[in-house]
Amino acid sequence: MVAEENKSVSIPSDKIKERVLLLRRFLYHIEWDWPNEVKTRVLEFLGRTQDKFVNLEELAKSLTDAQLERLIWLSPVKDYYTFRGKYYTVRKGGVFEPHGSWEEVKNDVKQILKIHGKKGYALLKALTEINEAPFELITAKASEIYGDRIYPSHLIAELRDKWDLAWEVGSGGYPKWSMPEEVKPAVLEVLAEFEEKPIPVLRTKDSEQEFLEVIKMEEEFKNYLSNLIKERLEETVEFGRKWSPQSLIDYLQDLYGPVIFFDHLLSITQQYSICDAEVINEDGNRALNIGFNLALFGEPGTGKTFATKDMILGNESQNVPPHGLPGLNRYCGGMTPAKFIAIGEAYQGRKFNFIVTEFNDWFKYKGMVEPLKLAMERGTIRYETKTYTVGPYKFSSFFSVNYNTRVFERGYEATVSDPNFNAIEDRMLCRLHRLTKEKYGELAKSQRKLMLGILQSKMAKVAPKLRDHLTLVYAIQTKHPLVVGAFQEKKVLLTNEMLELIDRASSLILEHLETRTVPFSMRLEKRAIQLASAMTLANYFNVDSDLIPIDSTAAKMATQFFVEEAWVRANEAFPLYEVLKKLALGDQKGTLEEYI
Incomplete structure (x- = not known):
């Protein structure tokens, strides 16, 4: 049994929390009350019966990294989802890396701030403060942080397509947006550095463009x-x-x-x-x-x-x-x-x-x-x-x-x-x-x-x-x-x-x-x-x-x-x-x- 094999292993609480996020990202099916193919395969791997309830936190405490990697390979969404945490990284295709990628995330955020300045900051900050929300609500929040009306449709698409820092969630013709939960602490750390010095109100295109140079020079x-x-x-x-x-x-x-x-x-x-x-x-x-x-x-x-x-x-x-x-x-x-x-x-x-x-x-x-x-x-x-x-x-x-x-x-x-x-x-x-x-x-x-x-x-x-x-x-x-x-x-x-x-x-x-x-x-x-x-x-x-x-x-x-x-x-x-x-x-x- 997996639990018996690893019962003596001591894992830091934040690492357990990240494992729960990782399991929920790729194997959310096992929390469903009704039977399904993914849940059946996971329970077989765990050596449990089909009707046994799966507690994700207990499971996260009991797994080795090798077992966690094998579970990710059972995910039907591994070709679409990614994960960039403090302890674990999963690339598209289910490529599992037993190390974190926060430095990569931080560098991405710094690049966004260099390119987009305070507008980039405002959108990232809004996404860290909202769990998931329609684009209009995120726009309102970002505008409030920026200090003026902005409409970041191209920018949020860039965060999704280029930087993997924003996702469309939900279904239907009215999707919501969110930032992957595991990257938020890394994003907030860089934004905190950005906030250490006053973020000026910029009234001209020249000053907006110059602020990007200021960020580069400070970096x-x-x-x-x-x-x-x-x-x-x-x-x-x-x-x-x-x-x-x-x-x-x-x-x-x-x-x-x-x-x-x-x-x-x-x-x-x-x-x-x-x-x-x-x-x-x-x-x-x-x-x-x-x-x-x-x-x-x-x-x-x-x-x-x-x-x-x-x-x-x-x-x-x-x-x-x-x-x-x-x-x-x-x-x-x-x-x-x-x-x-x-x-x-x-x-x-x-x-x-x-x-x-x-x-x-x-x-x-x-x-x-x-x-x-x-x-x-x-x-x-x-x-x-x-x-x-x-x-x-x-x-x-x-x-x-x-x-x-x-x-x-x-x-x-x-x-x-x-x-x-x-x-x-x-x-x-x-x-x-x-x-x-x-x-x-x-x-x-x-x-x-x-x-x-x-x-x-x-x-x-x-x-x-x-x-x-x-x-x-x-x-x-x-x-x-x-x-x-x-x-x-x-x-x-x-x-x-x-x-x-x-x-x-x-x-x-x-x-x-x-x-x-x-x-x-x-x-x-x-x-x-x-x-x-x-x-x-x-x-x-x-x-x-x-x-x-x-x-x-x-x-x-x-x-x-x-x-x-x-x-x-x-x-x-x-x-x-x-x-x-x-x-x-x-x-x-x-x-x-x-x-x-």
């Missing part, structure tokens, strides 16, 4: 992080214990020299800033967050695009490896500002970085300054045209941009004609590119090294480890599910040293300023503190506390940036070298040589 980041955790976690933490702002500076100066390295330092530091970690003062109160927008501006051909795009995303043609966060940098080449404003809805509640290499072009369109200013303030955007309305929505991502200016011996002139453009500049951490003899020499030297492959060989040793460090820090700070519980997020501590440096710098600038009015705002001081704080995250794993004091080297570099940017915005109306010398920053390797 790219997740896969990279998952691989890091499985294969390189200890190595990354160990690298982090030795890594620091000074290490980053040394690496970049070794690549590019003491002048142009600063542009790359800003670009990589901005990648650290995207996690938008909190900075607190010594009283424990929040002072600010580190996330900032970056702008490199100046004459064409001064290396701006290489610093903000090629170093971050990589450049296959030059064999330059990516240094930036995987999947979280949205390159906007060829995009119009109106398109950006439309797709911005898809990024609500998310921290991405938009790389715009031709920022000037965005201001050829009327009415762009105000929405872009709001985007850089991470405020609420609303934009209307005669044909459509975008928003309101809150933008929560960042920018790194390049734009061209006319640079003179003294000062510069923006090529953006909109008189309100300074409102944009004021909301960014800006860096002027002046093509001095020193800078030209270093650019030419680095170009030759790239052609010879010298820089690439150095990058190959550091870039992957730096990228892993960035990724892990971002994941911890944004509470990514893959690292929650394994690491504790940290905050940056605003030190007296940082405040005193900025205060001294500000006082010296005002003392030496040749004009009556101050040609820059208080936001410039905030940008300098954000820069120092973001650079300090390079110390993430070499500080045991959950508070990371602003690094001394980072503080000095940020103060130097503050003085130089104030000098540029003041149209060089104070002696830069004198101020830096009095601050004892004149001996810092970095950008001073560019100006003297």
Whole structure:
């Protein structure tokens, strides 16, 4: 007897439940009260009499996998039905596999979300919440979840024919729909990941299409992080214990020299800033967050695009490896500002970085300054045209941009004609590119090294480890599910040293300023503190506390940036070298040589 052969076998309760579902799927005949051919054959196999009542749960407890497979072969519907559970898989034709297929189901759901975005989510969610229902009821439920009316007839047919995640059940001309019960837990697990971040209301086709890209980019980041955790976690933490702002500076100066390295330092530091970690003062109160927008501006051909795009995303043609966060940098080449404003809805509640290499072009369109200013303030955007309305929505991502200016011996002139453009500049951490003899020499030297492959060989040793460090820090700070519980997020501590440096710098600038009015705002001081704080995250794993004091080297570099940017915005109306010398920053390797 089957029961006697297996009475000592202990089977987990969820596995028993799945066996019951499997038996009911393929051998539902044995629960009928009246005799039938299938029931007779099953009872013969079990060694029971025809009139004996069959309890599916008791039967599920008593079977071996081999016996379960033989029973499936007795099913008259094995050529039509499938089963994809946690423990068992049955393909059409009765092909029995004594292992689960939830990973396969999860991958299918991820593909549906990539292809169909929130509409795919809404239909899948509706099917998990309804046992079986007419199409009209499922449509109503999916529309409620989606937030707008949808009619998913083609999509539900695709779930049936391509993905085997929806079935027509019942009979007659008015069928009902359901999702196979055994796949629901796997589907819900993927949907829960999808729900962890806000699902935005999308009002335009552009934003709907972009949301599919958002899902793909987030999946790219997740896969990279998952691989890091499985294969390189200890190595990354160990690298982090030795890594620091000074290490980053040394690496970049070794690549590019003491002048142009600063542009790359800003670009990589901005990648650290995207996690938008909190900075607190010594009283424990929040002072600010580190996330900032970056702008490199100046004459064409001064290396701006290489610093903000090629170093971050990589450049296959030059064999330059990516240094930036995987999947979280949205390159906007060829995009119009109106398109950006439309797709911005898809990024609500998310921290991405938009790389715009031709920022000037965005201001050829009327009415762009105000929405872009709001985007850089991470405020609420609303934009209307005669044909459509975008928003309101809150933008929560960042920018790194390049734009061209006319640079003179003294000062510069923006090529953006909109008189309100300074409102944009004021909301960014800006860096002027002046093509001095020193800078030209270093650019030419680095170009030759790239052609010879010298820089690439150095990058190959550091870039992957730096990228892993960035990724892990971002994941911890944004509470990514893959690292929650394994690491504790940290905050940056605003030190007296940082405040005193900025205060001294500000006082010296005002003392030496040749004009009556101050040609820059208080936001410039905030940008300098954000820069120092973001650079300090390079110390993430070499500080045991959950508070990371602003690094001394980072503080000095940020103060130097503050003085130089104030000098540029003041149209060089104070002696830069004198101020830096009095601050004892004149001996810092970095950008001073560019100006003297």
